[in-house]
Amino acid sequence: MKFKKEVNSNFIRKFALVDNNPHIILQHDDMINLLIDGDSPMQTDTVEGFLYEPRMKESQSPNLTITSTYDFTLNRWVPVCVSILFGKSTADYNNHWNHVLTSSNYDSLKDFEDRFPGNTSDFSDALRKSFFESVEHFVSTTFQKKIEKEKIASFYEFCQVHFLRSKSRVAKNRSVVTKEKLTLFNKSIDIILKYKSNQFDAFIIECQLFMKSFPNAKAWIKWYLHPDRAFILFPACSSQTVANKKKTIGFIKRHQCTRECWSTNTEYCFEKENWNW
Secondary structure: HHHHHOOOOOEEEEEEOOOOEEEEEOOOOHHHHHHOOOOOHHHHEEEEEOOOOOOHHHHHOOOOEEEEEEOOOOOOOEEEEEEEEEEOOHHHHHHHHHHHHOOOOOOOOHHHHOOOOOOOOOOOOHHHHHHHHHHHHHHHHHHOOOHHHHHOOEEEEHHOOOOOOHHHHHHHHOOOOOOOHHHHHHHHHHHHHHEEEEEEEEHHHHHHHHHHHHHHHEEEEEHOHHHHHHHHHHHHHHOOOHHHHHHHHHHHHHOOOOOOOOOOOOOOOOOOOHHHH
16 A cells, blocks of 8 residues: 555556456556557567565466557657556456556547557467457447457467577477578478468478478477467468368367377367368
């Protein structure tokens, strides 16, 4: 409560510590105005280790979740919403996204689809799932309409830097990528990333070739090829037609293939025999 008294009340938009998912929302009027202007795409990150509260459970250790946008007047990235969250579950992040969306200003669903600037984040599943849930909820409660998952995906991107860093780490592991195959590894990933939505079949073939060439990298690439991630990261997986194919892939995983699939649902089957529609 001391924190709440010492900080301008206009800056603290929500102070909910007695909650299943405790959170504090920090947002000044200028931050709201910049968010409403929507001149630049957003970037959302979670910062850990910045806050310390010894009385909280380990599963509720505090973190800062920050959505930023580029201010062309200051020529720098500035925050438009800062949330102090006491967990990293989908429900925790929902509190952040719900406020970001409701503090914006849209006249209709079409206005939202036309002007929403989009967001880039890392590969956190909870952050991604909460974004999709919050957008669906926002559209439903604000405009009494539904929005397709593929449309929401067009507003959300994974940070390519995170993926490329992961690729670099794998490439340095000589038990996965030998020195002789390093160039082939990098070239294969570059090709996979360049396929467009109308080149899905070629994308599949390239992924199969990659797994044959680098069998010890199968688990790594399959994690990114999971349907919930692939249609955001890989342009070849972005179309509605591909989305329907992905449902078939999921069905095959659950009912046919057990040799290559994990029960943890962190990857899906990419066996050659399962691609014959």
